[in-house]
Amino acid sequence: MELERVTRSYVxxxxxxxxxxxxxxxxxxxxxxxxxxxxxxxxxTLLNLIGCIDRPDTGRxxxxxxxxxxxxxxxxxxxxxxxxxxxxxxxxxxxxxSVYENVEYPLLLARVPAAERRxxxxxxxxxxxxxxxxxxxxxxxxxxxxQRVAIARALVRNPALxxxxxxxxxxxxxxxxxIIGLMRRMQRDKRIAFIFSSHDPRVLAAADEVVHxxxxxxxxxxxxxxxxxxx
Ligand SMILES: Nc1ncnc2c1ncn2[C@@H]1O[C@H](COP(=O)(O)OP(=O)(O)OP(=O)(O)O)[C@@H](O)[C@H]1O
Ligand SMILES: [Mg+2]
Numbered sequence: 001m002e003l004e005r006v007t008r009s010y011v012x013x014x015x016x017x018x019x020x021x022x023x024x025x026x027x028x029x030x031x032x033x034x035x036x037x038x039x040x041x042x043x044x045t046l047l048n049l050i051g052c053i054d055r056p057d058t059g060r061x062x063x064x065x066x067x068x069x070x071x072x073x074x075x076x077x078x079x080x081x082x083x084x085x086x087x088x089x090x091x092x093x094x095x096x097x098s099v100y101e102n103v104e105y106p107l108l109l110a111r112v113p114a115a116e117r118r119x120x121x122x123x124x125x126x127x128x129x130x131x132x133x134x135x136x137x138x139x140x141x142x143x144x145x146x147q148r149v150a151i152a153r154a155l156v157r158n159p160a161l162x163x164x165x166x167x168x169x170x171x172x173x174x175x176x177x178x179i180i181g182l183m184r185r186m187q188r189d190k191r192i193a194f195i196f197s198s199h200d201p202r203v204l205a206a207a208d209e210v211v212h213x214x215x216x217x218x219x220x221x222x223x224x225x226x227x228x229x230x231x
Pocket of ligand 1: 019
């Protein structure tokens, strides 16, 4: 994953606000990388660019060897669906679908045949420990359980890259710890890249690599020995 001199700013009326400013960054995969920085520093902007949800004003973004800036909108959303899983701070489950159906949804969009869908959804629900809750509605689950469903959904198409924007921010510390452990285990078992944003020191300590961002600029990047977290 590589960004070369990437800039993205927002126009608010007559004011231009910088999201990320001339960022060059290389993240090797598969690794567990955390983007760390204060509120407003550009973490979400950067994740949206890496995740092909947004496009830069200038600069080049290469994800898994693809120059994603050159892809047309349809090709970009196909690329995202196939290679990138996303986990949000507020879980973003569809409230009218069951747990099972939420995880199945990306496979329906990808026209995966029914038997294979069933196999993959059940395997992932087992892995996140929610097979017995498959018929529940999201509204009947705790925050930690909802985030587990969101993780299962992000992984169901076997992406090479999973992006998570402050995935533990709405969870109490014990539940957050379990979610970090689950993501760490998934990252190791499946050898995929996880890129997270967080200001939670426990999340930072569990990472292989920390990238510091401030005022839209990268101020540091380093590898570390990750703290062990029970899965
Ligand atoms: N849609 C938008 N319109 C206008 N300005 C925006 C928009 N999104 C972000 N910004 C601005 O871009 C800058 C970076 O925002 P961003 O959301 O990327 O920060 P962040 O590090 O994710 O913050 P937080 O920790 O609060 O989530 C901020 O100054 C923000 O106000
Ligand atoms: Mg943010």
